[in-house]
Amino acid sequence: MTAPYVPCSAAALGPAVMPRCCVHAVIGDEACELVVHHVRARKTGPRIPVTVLQCQTHRRAFTLYPLGHIPYGRLAVAPVGLDGELVCSTQSESKVDGRGEPAWRATLFGPAFAAIHEPTVKLTDPRWWATEAPEQLARGASILGVHPELSVQAADAIAFRLEIPRLVLRHAAGEYERARGRAARGQVLVAVLSQLGDACLLDRVLAAGACAGCWGTVTRWDVASRGARGRVFPGRGAAAG
Incomplete structure (x- = not known):
């Protein structure tokens, strides 16, 4: 499960949105009640403390990763920042719109x-x-x-x-x-x-990697007008939807 991370204090980043459900929820379950369990350090990517949420309904905890990062990953899967914004290379020639090419070198x-x-x-x-x-x-x-x-x-x-x-x-x-x-x-x-x-690179790579079996089902949560919007990228063998 992944969500944008934004500054939440002078020296820390945190999730910009709280998911509506946990990774263990299935259709027909009671509504999830999520709380922050703790914040844990991470030696590999993204090299910032990540938030661990606990579902009071299912009595399970899980990590909410910043956009672009997955469990056990050392580097981002796509050239995006922790907030999901495209990161462009400073070494490539600029395009017509003034931006460089996507910074794929800094990814997996x-x-x-x-x-x-x-x-x-x-x-x-x-x-x-x-x-x-x-x-x-x-x-x-x-x-x-x-x-x-x-x-x-x-x-x-x-x-x-x-x-x-x-x-x-x-x-x-x-x-x-x-x-x-x-x-x-x-x-x-x-x-x-x-x-x-350079359009929607993170979503496309998440979907492709899940389809290839390189990681499991991924749910991306983003800020929406009514709190949070989730999008699911089913892993290999998982039912879509």
């Missing part, structure tokens, strides 16, 4: 860029070189629908969620499967990212 897709531009990074570390980098690229490939182990149906479903033409993504999947070396694979992933534009 960063290894794809590193594979191209920094091919010798940590080459002397066998553990990182042998396992972590390939796993990171493979995860990015799954989210973007180009991993060779994805079925055609799953890849097409991811293309729909990313709003990329299926034939374009199938072509990229073929290139990824034929690629030799992490630099070549990184180039394929970066090319797919360039097709995404």
